[in-house]
Amino acid sequence: MKATNYREIPYNFTSADDRLIINHLFGPAVWDDLEELRSQRVTGRSARLVMRCMGDLFILHRNPFLFQELIDSPLRRHTFFTVMKRDLDIIERTAKKVNVNQERSSKVINLVHLCLDRVKELQKEISGAVA
Secondary structure (H helix, E strand, O other): OOOOOOOOOOOOOOOOHHHHHHHHHHHHHHHHHHHHHHHOOOHHHHHHHHHHHHHHHHHHHHEEEEEEEHOOOOOHHHHHHHHHHHHHHHHHHHHHHHHOOHHHHHHHHHHHHHHHHHHHHHHHHHHHOOO
């Protein structure tokens, strides 16, 4: 398959394309799954939500000022994690409902769980910095 320079992750003002970011955050197996899921898109809603989640994780990893904002602002922190978990829950519920292709659903659910694990790690890291 020909490598394509996708730029669907929001907030990415770096020279890294989506593949590099996802490989950095999750590893190449996740990129391969995303490439396969890309070819099966129907509406793209879940894709937009997951890419936003990955963009948020990436920008917080790369920008210490935004990371510090979450540490300093309990309201922003609460809002950020609430929205992140809500969006990932929407993706998972949709994948479970649309049971057309079990393999596809399981890849989407695995992706959601990987993102949730990263969100939990970030939440612990920020909670440790707040204390």
